[in-house]
Amino acid sequence: xxxxxxxxxxxxxxxxxxxxxxxxxxxxxxxxxxxxxxxxxxxxxxxxxxxxxxxxxxxxxxxxxxxxxxxxxxxxxxxxxxxxxxxxxxxxxxxxxxxxxxxxxxxxxxxxxxxxxxxxxxxxxxxxxxxxxxxxxxxxxxxxxxxxxxxxxxxxxxxxxxxxxxxxxxxxxxxxxxxxxxxxxxxxxxxxxxxxxxxxxxxxxxxxxxxxxxxxxxxxxxxxxxxxxxxxxxxxxxxxxxxxxxxxxxxxxxxxxxxxxxxxxxxxxxxxxxxxxxxxxxxxxxxxxxxxxxxxxxxxxxxxxxxxxxx
Ligand code: ACO
Numbered sequence: 001x002x003x004x005x006x007x008x009x010x011x012x013x014x015x016x017x018x019x020x021x022x023x024x025x026x027x028x029x030x031x032x033x034x035x036x037x038x039x040x041x042x043x044x045x046x047x048x049x050x051x052x053x054x055x056x057x058x059x060x061x062x063x064x065x066x067x068x069x070x071x072x073x074x075x076x077x078x079x080x081x082x083x084x085x086x087x088x089x090x091x092x093x094x095x096x097x098x099x100x101x102x103x104x105x106x107x108x109x110x111x112x113x114x115x116x117x118x119x120x121x122x123x124x125x126x127x128x129x130x131x132x133x134x135x136x137x138x139x140x141x142x143x144x145x146x147x148x149x150x151x152x153x154x155x156x157x158x159x160x161x162x163x164x165x166x167x168x169x170x171x172x173x174x175x176x177x178x179x180x181x182x183x184x185x186x187x188x189x190x191x192x193x194x195x196x197x198x199x200x201x202x203x204x205x206x207x208x209x210x211x212x213x214x215x216x217x218x219x220x221x222x223x224x225x226x227x228x229x230x231x232x233x234x235x236x237x238x239x240x241x242x243x244x245x246x247x248x249x250x251x252x253x254x255x256x257x258x259x260x261x262x263x264x265x266x267x268x269x270x271x272x273x274x275x276x277x278x279x280x281x282x283x284x285x286x287x288x289x290x291x292x293x294x295x296x297x298x299x300x301x302x303x304x305x306x307x308x309x310x311x
Contacts, residue, residue, distance in 0.1 A: 013214050018144035021087040029213050032206060033143055034088050035104070036215065038095040041081035042106035044074050046280050050114040051123060059117055066163050067120065073156045080153065084145040100285055102272055109192050111274030118171055118178075118185035124164015126186070126193040126231060132157045133227045134197065142214035165234065172238040179239070186235060187243045193231075194258075195266045197224040203263075228256050 006026055012019065019025055048071050055071065058064035082092055098104035109127055114120065132154055139150045171182040198204055198220040210216040235242050246259030268274060 010212075013142050013212075016214075017142075018147060019142050020144045028209070029215070030088050032210060032213070033146065033215060034085055034090045034095075036206075036210070037081055037085040037088075037146055038090060038098065039105050039107075041078045041085060041095070042099045042104060043110065044078035044081060046106045046284060047110045047127075048074050049280055049283055050110060050112070050276075051120060053114050054117060054120050057117070058120075063167075070124070070160050070163060073160065077149075077153045077156070080149050081146075084149045087145050096288060100281065100288070102281075105270055107196060108266060108269040108274065109196050111269050111276045111280060112188070112192050113276055115188075116181050116185060118168070118181040119189065121164050121167030121171060121182065122185035122189040124160050124162075125168055125234070126164070126189050127196070128157050128160040128164060129231060129234075130193050130196045130227050132161060133223050133230075137216075137218040137223060140214075140217050168240070169238050172240065183240060186240050190243050191262065191265075192269075194224060194228070194261055195269075197221070197227070199263070199266070225255050228258055232256050 005024055009019075009024065009026060009029075019029075051067060051071050051074075055064060055067055058067050082095060085095065086092065095104065099106065109130075114123065135150050135154050135157065139147055139154060141147045141150065168182050168185075171178040201207060201219045201221045204220050207216060207219060211219070232242055232247065244259045246257065248257050250257045269277070272278075
């Protein structure tokens, strides 16, 4: 039975009011948001790894500077999202611990390896465009700090997406080997990118409640379809083939129909058994441990400064 407070809360949501940190909210709303926002933050941070892998091997100084800036942006998105999640009462330590213990997920896509320079193009183009399609819808999420974070993050993601597509365009304008490298990258990244949107709506555990609370504004399948429609056209525009034999334009629906997604693979990857899960988590843990002295030094400095100012 919904309590009077919950009725009032739902009425505010229905009226498109933003919920702010000090407002009353149902415990389930708070928990669901901490879950989604912390997983979103973890994705941004773990997502630095496949791209960071290529910073030292970028093919020119210009590409290196761009990639460095992009990876740094992703770190910033992570910090921004952790801070937004902290406004709900979760601590940074708790969130990181949940990641390290395998209790909190991060986007499945970042468990695939970046094997060639073309993968950096494919990640920027396909992965960041999938992230944008999802995050544009989240600009209207009901929790104020999350919605505001999304507005800023989407601006930067647009630049990331363009730099990725530009890498693919350049390769498709190059030698036969370069074209083959670009095609190989889309072959390997297409299906994992499709999985970024999560399970089909009928299988999505959190969707119904999240849509009611307007934490989510559009369904997993709806966002996936929008992404397919735009990515297919972008692929064809530069001469890339989409690795899906069932892909056909459906005149009646006004959308592309596509083949079945391998949900066994998806479930394996989110359960921790993808090609790079162990490597990604081990790397994150090591970086976190190696950075302990910085956190300790900052706390010690802060304590000293406070002691001085109160003396
Ligand atoms: N990778 C990893 N886990 C996933 C993925 C995915 N691609 N899709 C769904 N899941 C997980 C969910 O987190 C959930 O697990 P949990 O109960 O342990 O938290 C489970 O699968 C069931 O899925 P849903 O009920 O559909 O989950 P939800 O309603 O949260 O929808 C979605 C998933 C669409 C990813 C949503 O959480 C979301 O929009 N998150 C914010 C965006 C985001 O995280 N983007 C990160 C990727 S891109 C980037 O940051 C660069």
